[in-house]
Amino acid sequence: MSAKEKILSRIRDLSLPPANLPETISFPDRGDKLGGLKKSLELAGAKVIEHNGEGLSFLLSNYFSANVSMLSLVNGVQGNFFLEGINQPGELEGLEVAVIPAAFGVAETGALWLKEEALTFPVLPFIVQHLVLVVSKEAIVSDMHEAYRRIGPMHRNFGVFVAGPSKTADIEQSVVIGAHGPLSLTVVLK
Amino acid sequence: MGHPEEASRFLANADRAKWHDQTLWMVRQKRDVATGFVSEWEELRSVASAIKEHTLSRLDDYLTEFESNALLNGIKVHWAENADEHNRIVLGILSRRKIDTLVKSKSILTEECHLNDFLQENGIEVIDTDLGERIVQFAKQPPSHIVMPAIHMKRGEISELFHEKLGTEKGNEDATYLTRAARKHLRDKFLKAKAALTGVNFAIAETGGFVVCTNEGNADMGVHLADVHIASMGIEKLIPRWEDLGVFTRILARSGTGQAITNYTSHFHKPRKGQELHLILVDNGRTKQLGREHFRSSLKCIRCGACMNTCPVYRRSGGFSYKSTVPGPIGSILSPGIDLKKYSSLPFASSLCGSCSDVCPVKINIHDQLYRWRQEIMQHNNGQVQGKIFSRMAGFLLASPFWYRVLSSMVTGISKVFPGALKNSFLVWGNQREFPPVPRQTFRDWFDQNAGKG
């Protein structure tokens, strides 16, 4: 018998009494989703910028100098680093700023959904030194239940909820922002 | 040596023990704040518990469903009956591709399987990449906590270790400085590694994929750069439906660290173009535990760490005193199931105050199970071992002011029975104050009268 058969038959032989699976749950809208998302993100150490009409590139130039390498996957933001010619994900090492669209945000947790389709290289939001995520103010759901319903069970490419800059508290519980992933997270609500 | 003796060793350094106690209590308080914001918290716990109970009751079906969906997605699925099989599968995958270095993110299962030692004996360099795990790996120690692996170490020691291993400035104890040094060192490893191993927080039967949660981003740095991704999971990590993730991602980090959610919640279903994705389903005693009626529900555990942070005994005795892969209250239920003789003192490393059960996000009745193990151990040994453990505990309690205060945690239990009678007599933890008055009941009397009633 293979390991698989042995494990499965051991479980089967127990003939455990059935226990019911509860229905999936949902909760009524919690109101002020934009405010909720901002609060959650700030609590997690992200910088949140509300975009009100001015050019996105101009807005970001207030935060990042023109001398640093910047990749943009967002319309309306001009970068100076391009994915053409990048073959291996490791070649992204050293990239200073990446501006990436998030599909939607979750008010309750501050989580922003990034899909492989929008990243080209899944390592991008992790390997870059400073991450900028752009999300529409219209694309905010209230909680994680709604978030998973929105994505649906058919999504097979890589996807990640990002809810803050990478961080650690492994040295005496002192919080240090910038562990292995980005040193900062900026979220633009447009 | 059993838990009491190990705990005495930890307590020998009073300052560290006090720091450990207070720091974990602070994490517990953060958990309280985070869960307090969620008005439906109790409903989430009930639903999470019911989902897990259901899954465990039909685990064979869900494993089969998961495997067939994972295969359709392009994941290579392996099954391992025990630690040794698991380790050989990992080695096989690496050897086939002539890979001699593995970057690893946090996986308690691979600790349980002693994978690192096995691979190193076989010529593979293993690099733990979670900062806390890298620290303990440098120190040649196992993790002392499942969420905060290096919580037993002080920054001076870490600074010294980094000076020796990474060439940081001697005496520089700044946490940011040390973290940046580790970042640089590990980036280099990530960029070179051909294979990366991760644990699995949740695996979804419906979709044949799995979720990995981290704060540091180390799991993702590893797997998205490497040619081979190996994910190791215990068979109890399954959940039936995609939507169930909504429940579990809401409770995991809030319980563990007091964050609303981990910074990165990564969803894997298929290999990246040109990559190999392997998943190993491991039993290693889990089907045995599943067959133990009274302990079955311990398999609901999502490894959040909350029961450790809240436990008055864990906080004051440190993770190493348990000498088991998973320490603390949940470890004291799981470990005797693996080796009853070796871990017979663990179910006694508890005041049965019930705080663990109160914070557990999947509602495991941890303290009831601890009491149950005590009974089984007593039957098993005709009372001999238990008697010995009680007397060892007693001697040890009297010898240590810290442990003396551990007694005080029983107040919670006692005051449930005699409301108000003992209020203010002790503090669960406090500053160096005079010895509190001795309770009128002895531990033994109290235990005989009350334990198991809650």
Ligand code: SF4
């Ligand atoms: S037993 Fe409960 S509280 Fe303890 S680690 Fe597991 S899920 Fe968390």
